[in-house]
Amino acid sequence: NKIIMATGSNPKIWNLLSDLGHTIVTPVPSLFTFDIKDGRIKDIPGVVAKDVEVRVVDTDLISEGPLLITHVGISAPSILKLSAFGAVELAKLNYNFKISVNFIRYDIESCVEYLKSAKQEYSKKTVLNSVQFDLPKRLWKKLVLASNIQETERWADLNKVQLETLANQLTNAVFQVIGKSTFKEEFVTAGGVDLKEINFKTFESKRIPNLYFAGEVMNVDAVTGGFNFQNAWTSAFIVSKAISKSN
Numbered sequence: 001n002k003i004i005m006a007t008g009s010n011p012k013i014w015n016l017l018s019d020l021g022h023t024i025v026t027p028v029p030s031l032f033t034f035d036i037k038d039g040r041i042k043d044i045p046g047v048v049a050k051d052v053e054v055r056v057v058d059t060d061l062i063s064e065g066p067l068l069i070t071h072v073g074i075s076a077p078s079i080l081k082l083s084a085f086g087a088v089e090l091a092k093l094n095y096n097f098k099i100s101v102n103f104i105r106y107d108i109e110s111c112v113e114y115l116k117s118a119k120q121e122y123s124k125k126t127v128l129n130s131v132q133f134d135l136p137k138r139l140w141k142k143l144v145l146a147s148n149i150q151e152t153e154r155w156a157d158l159n160k161v162q163l164e165t166l167a168n169q170l171t172n173a174v175f176q177v178i179g180k181s182t183f184k185e186e187f188v189t190a191g192g193v194d195l196k197e198i199n200f201k202t203f204e205s206k207r208i209p210n211l212y213f214a215g216e217v218m219n220v221d222a223v224t225g226g227f228n229f230q231n232a233w234t235s236a237f238i239v240s241k242a243i244s245k246s247n
Contacts, residue, residue, distance in 0.1 A: 002243055006214040006236065009189040013217065017193060021207050025219040027191030028091035032083045033075035035179035040146050044138045045071045049103050054078050057098040057174065061086040067101065072181055084223040087190040095180045101173045104133040111167040123156035130155065133170065143169040188228050192219040202242035203235050212239045
């Protein structure tokens with residue numbers, strides 16, 4: 001007498017529900033990492049920048065948190081959140097876009113002033129071996145070399161252009177994303193049965209009486225796998241209560 005759809009991200013079921021009159025929000029992957037080929041992150045997998053800000057260039061998408069450099073690009077919460085917030089928009093871009101990373105959460109003017117002070121304080125030391133902003137040493141070296149600063153150059157030798165270039169690498173490093181990789185076998189999908197067509201007191205369909213939904217068959221996703229599991233359990237519990245009361 002009653003049917004529960006708890007089929008997850010199943011295209012065949014979505015097609016069936018669409019034929020029966022339900023609106024299906026186009027499904028796209030969520031919670032994925034970014035593939036990047038760039039000399040600034042080459043050969044330093046495992047390096048973590050503790051607190052960064054990441055923006056997708058020419059969009060309103062922004063995120064913050066730890067950033068992990070991997071063998072194929074970048075990952076960690078700042079990236080996973082961005083992939084969740086921008087799941088639909090990034091799919092439209094075919095996972096080919098630019099991001100800007102602020103590794104130190106300073107604006108560029110404040111960063112330049114900081115580096116000028118460092119130039120005075122560490123004048124006789126080499127820039128490469130004088131890590132600033134509590135950055136991982138390997139990442140600092142990559143950004144220094146990307147700023148046209150030689151391995152043997154001392155702080156005292158830096159000119160204005162070099163300081164500004166280094167500040168830009170620290171606060172506005174632009175990377176080209178060339179694709180996505182699965183995160184823990186990518187089990188989260190954005191999209192599914194339109195939430196406007198579901199009664200959330202019972203999770204019953206507003207279009208088809210006695211049809212109920214639970215889990216990822218619906219257009220529900222968030223920035224952690226834990227949230228998505230909780231959505232599955234909670235919706236199943238509410239459906240169970242609703243059906244037991246109606247019998």
